[in-house]
Amino acid sequence: MCEECYSEDSRATPLRGARACLEGHTQYICGSCGRCICIEREERRGLQRWNFPFQTLEQAKLYLRAADHTRQRACGIYQIEGPGGRTFYKIFPGREELAAFLRKNPGKRCPQGAPLFSAGRYREFPGTQVRRLRPQEVEAYLAQR
Ligand SMILES: [Zn+2]
Numbered sequence: 001m002c003e004e005c006y007s008e009d010s011r012a013t014p015l016r017g018a019r020a021c022l023e024g025h026t027q028y029i030c031g032s033c034g035r036c037i038c039i040e041r042e043e044r045r046g047l048q049r050w051n052f053p054f055q056t057l058e059q060a061k062l063y064l065r066a067a068d069h070t071r072q073r074a075c076g077i078y079q080i081e082g083p084g085g086r087t088f089y090k091i092f093p094g095r096e097e098l099a100a101f102l103r104k105n106p107g108k109r110c111p112q113g114a115p116l117f118s119a120g121r122y123r124e125f126p127g128t129q130v131r132r133l134r135p136q137e138v139e140a141y142l143a144q145r
Pocket residue numbers: 014020021022025038039040049
């Protein structure tokens with residue numbers, strides 16, 4: 001596992017619409033393995049990819065570093081249970097944000113009440129870059145997948 005971005009696969013992301021994401025969105029470029037993690041902030045609500053629910057813990061883990069870097073703290077991945085027992089995973093900076101989410105969404109619960117995964121402590125890494133990719137970098141990255 002990459003010690004900076006928590007991924008086993010240094011080209012695992014983007015999960016969907018890879019070319020459009022790499023060409024059009026600001027990326028967190030892992031200084032340790034080179035993986036690109038979408039860190040684009042949507043204009044209307046200011047949300048980033050890591051703010052949205054994930055179907056699996058592994059997928060959430062692929063975006064956790066973008067959350068850590070944005071908030072400058074070790075965020076956590078929480079398992080959320082919706083109506084009918086449907087589960088998904090969400091990243092929150094801390095338990096206060098989890099509690100606020102649960103208050104706003106009375107049909108959902110977090111059975112564990114604690115993160116399933118977190119780096120535990122926020123660290124900076126020397127090679128990290130946050131920027132748009134150049135066209136030739138997009139091509140090289142896609143070719144390496
Ligand atoms: Zn993107």
